[in-house]
Amino acid sequence: MSFLSALTVSVSGMSAQRQRVNTISENIANAQTTRTPQGGPYRRREVILAAVSNDRTFEQELRAQDRSLSTATEVKVVGIVQDNRPPILRYEPGHPDANVEGYVEMPNVKVIEEMVNLMTASRSYEANAAAFNAAKGMAQAALELGRG
Amino acid sequence: MAGLFNSPLVTLAHKSLNFRTQRHDVLASNIANIDTPGYKAEDLVFEKALNKALHADKPGPLQTTNARHLDGNQTPSLNLVEAKRINSATPFVKFNGNTVDLDKEMAKLAENQMMYTAAIRMLQHQFRLMKTAVSEGR
Numbered sequence: 001m002s003f004l005s006a007l008t009v010s011v012s013g014m015s016a017q018r019q020r021v022n023t024i025s026e027n028i029a030n031a032q033t034t035r036t037p038q039g040g041p042y043r044r045r046e047v048i049l050a051a052v053s054n055d056r057t058f059e060q061e062l063r064a065q066d067r068s069l070s071t072a073t074e075v076k077v078v079g080i081v082q083d084n085r086p087p088i089l090r091y092e093p094g095h096p097d098a099n100v101e102g103y104v105e106m107p108n109v110k111v112i113e114e115m116v117n118l119m120t121a122s123r124s125y126e127a128n129a130a131a132f133n134a135a136k137g138m139a140q141a142a143l144e145l146g147r148g
Numbered sequence: 149m150a151g152l153f154n155s156p157l158v159t160l161a162h163k164s165l166n167f168r169t170q171r172h173d174v175l176a177s178n179i180a181n182i183d184t185p186g187y188k189a190e191d192l193v194f195e196k197a198l199n200k201a202l203h204a205d206k207p208g209p210l211q212t213t214n215a216r217h218l219d220g221n222q223t224p225s226l227n228l229v230e231a232k233r234i235n236s237a238t239p240f241v242k243f244n245g246n247t248v249d250l251d252k253e254m255a256k257l258a259e260n261q262m263m264y265t266a267a268i269r270m271l272q273h274q275f276r277l278m279k280t281a282v283s284e285g286r
Contacts, residue, residue, distance in 0.1 A: 006169070006176045013180030020183070049184045051177075072173035073187075075180040124182050127250055131176045134261045138172065141268045142165070145275075 005072045006135040012074035013128035019077045020047045020121040024114050031109040034097045042107040044083035052076045083108055159226045160202060161271045167194040167231045168264040174233070175257045178248050185244035189253070194231035201226045 023045050033042040051073050085108040093102030171192040181187040210220040238247040 006173045009173065009176040009180050013176075013182070016180070017183075049181070051181045051184045051187045073177040073181060075184055120183070123250075124179075127179050127182065127254060128176075130254065131172075131179045131257055134257050135172055135176065138169070138261055138264050141265050145268060145271060 009072040010132035016075045017125035024118045041105045048079045050078045161267045164267045182248045189236045189248045191236040201229045
C-alpha cells in the first residue's frame with residue numbers, strides 16, 4: 001500500500017540518521033580514548049548509507065512494471081567503517097601511553113567536524129519526521145472522507 | 149449522465165489523490181536519502197497531463213460531419229492519464245554526487261500535502277452534494 005510505504009521510507013530515513021547520531025556520539029565520547037581492545041587509540045567511525053528500493057513481492061513488481069512507476073526508495077545503513085586517517089600525536093611525556101619521545105597517539109577525532117555532522121544528522125532526522133507527519137496527515141484526511 | 153460516481157470531478161479528485169500519494173512516496177524517498185552518496189532526487193509530474201485531460205471533451209481541431217469521423221483530439225481520457233517520474237533539476241550537486249535540495253523537497257512536500265487536502269475537500273463537497281440530492285434536500 002502506498003501510504004504505508006511512504007511511512008516506511010520516512011522511518012528508514014529516521015533510523016539511518018539516528019544511527020549516524022549514535023556513531024557521532026560514540027566518536028565524541030571517545031575523542032580522548034587512547035586504549036582500545038584492538039590496541040592503539042580509538043579510531044573515528046563513519047556510517048555508510050545506500051539507497052535501496054523496497055523489497056517487493058511478485059505482485060508489486062508486476063504492478064510497478066505495468067505502471068512503469070517504481071515504488072519508493074528507502075535508505076539503509078550498509079556498514080560502519082573506520083576512518084583510516086593517522087592518529088594525532090600529542091606531546092605529553094607524563095602519560096602512561098606515551099612513546100619513548102614522549103608523544104601520545106590520540107584518536108583521529110576532530111570534535112568540530114563531529115559537531116557539524118551531528119547538526120546535519122539531526123536536521124535530516126527532523127526532515128524525515130516532518131515527511132512522516134505529512135503522510136500521517138494525508139492518511140487521516142483520507143479516512144475522514146466517509147464522514148458527514 | 150454517466151452515473152453518480154462517474155462525474156469528471158470525482159474521477160479528477162480520485163486521480164489527483166492517487167498521484168499525490170505516489171508523489172509523496174517519491175518526495176519522502178528524496179528526504180530519506182538526503183545523505184546517500186550518488187542519490188539523484190526525483191519528482192513526479194502529472195498536473196499538466198491532468199489539466200489537459202480534464203478539457204479533453206472539447207472537440208479537436210478537425211471538422212466532423214459524421215459521427216464516425218475523428219476530430220484529431222489526441223488527449224487521453226481522464227482515467228488513462230499517467231504520471232511521469234523525472235529527475236528534479238538542481239542547480240548544484242553536492243560533492244558526493246547527491247542532488248537532494250532539502251528546502252525544495254520540504255516545500256514540495258508541504259505543497260503536495262496541501263493539494264492532497266484540497267482534493268479531499270473537493271471530494272467531500274461532492275459527496276455532500278450527492279447526499280443532499282439523495283435525501284431530497286432534507
